[in-house]
Amino acid sequence: GESVGLHLPTLSVQEGDNSIINCAYSNSASDYFIWYKQESGKGPQFIIDIRSNMDKRQGQRVTVLLNKTVKHLSLQIAATQPGDSAVYFCAENPYSSNTGKLIFGQGTTLQVKP
Amino acid sequence: NAGVTQTPKFQVLKTGQSMTLQCAQDMNHEYMSWYRQDPGMGLRLIHYSVGAGITDQGEVPNGYNVSRSTTEDFPLRLLSAAPSQTSVYFCASSYGPGRETQYFGPGTRLLVL
Numbered sequence: 001g002e003s004v005g006l007h008l009p010t011l012s013v014q015e016g017d018n019s020i021i022n023c024a025y026s027n028s029a030s031d032y033f034i035w036y037k038q039e040s041g042k043g044p045q046f047i048i049d050i051r052s053n054m055d056k057r058q059g060q061r062v063t064v065l066l067n068k069t070v071k072h073l074s075l076q077i078a079a080t081q082p083g084d085s086a087v088y089f090c091a092e093n094p095y096s097s098n099t100g101k102l103i104f105g106q107g108t109t110l111q112v113k114p
Numbered sequence: 115n116a117g118v119t120q121t122p123k124f125q126v127l128k129t130g131q132s133m134t135l136q137c138a139q140d141m142n143h144e145y146m147s148w149y150r151q152d153p154g155m156g157l158r159l160i161h162y163s164v165g166a167g168i169t170d171q172g173e174v175p176n177g178y179n180v181s182r183s184t185t186e187d188f189p190l191r192l193l194s195a196a197p198s199q200t201s202v203y204f205c206a207s208s209y210g211p212g213r214e215t216q217y218f219g220p221g222t223r224l225l226v227l
Contacts, residue, residue: 032214034216041221043219045218046216049215089156089157100145100210100211101159102214102216104156104157104158105156106154
């Protein structure tokens with residue numbers, strides 16, 4: 001079946017370093033991908049998204065890269081800060097956009113060391 | 115805008131009891147969804163709605179009912195609570211086709227004894 005998975009459950013980085021969180025997806029028909037950040041006790045918060053007709057999209061300190069050939073998605077966080085510590089989820093939409101449905105991965109915990 | 119709001123924040127139920135988790139959004143979003151999140155896992159879709167009067171099942175619908183009588187509200191009903199329904203429940207909403215970004219509420223923590 002379809003699945004969205006993350007390569008590592010926990011990523012530990014030094015404050016100020018760049019972070020890269022990876023995600024693999026299995027459905028080549030997926031046309032929309034999104035990254036969420038979830039802090040403890042809170043709901044997921046939108047970070048950045050990308051459509052399948054793009055390879056790269058940049059936001060403030062974040063960049064999402066999409067490699068459709070190997071069905072791989074990554075989130076890059078520049079100059080990681082303690083406030084970036086959270087669980088990060090990738091999600092995909094392998095269905096028609098008319099459903100509004102997303103499939104979520106299990107999440108990667110990002111720990112930022114001061 | 116308040117965004118997506120959920121009530122209650124926390125609830126304890128006994129096995130067999132019923133309850134309704136409330137979700138409301140003030141962004142005029144067409145799409146609304148309910149997810150559950152269990153420890154160490156991602157979010158799993160329970161039910162979703164693409165507009166008032168239209169609902170459909172997600173990945174894990176058993177034991178839950180939904181209705182969508184208005185654009186703003188999307189309540190989730192547990193008919194007869196079971197310990198397996200202990201989880202954190204999130205409601206989300208989005209504009210619709212071409213604008214799939216979902217915005218989440220703060221969640222409801224449910225404990226079923």
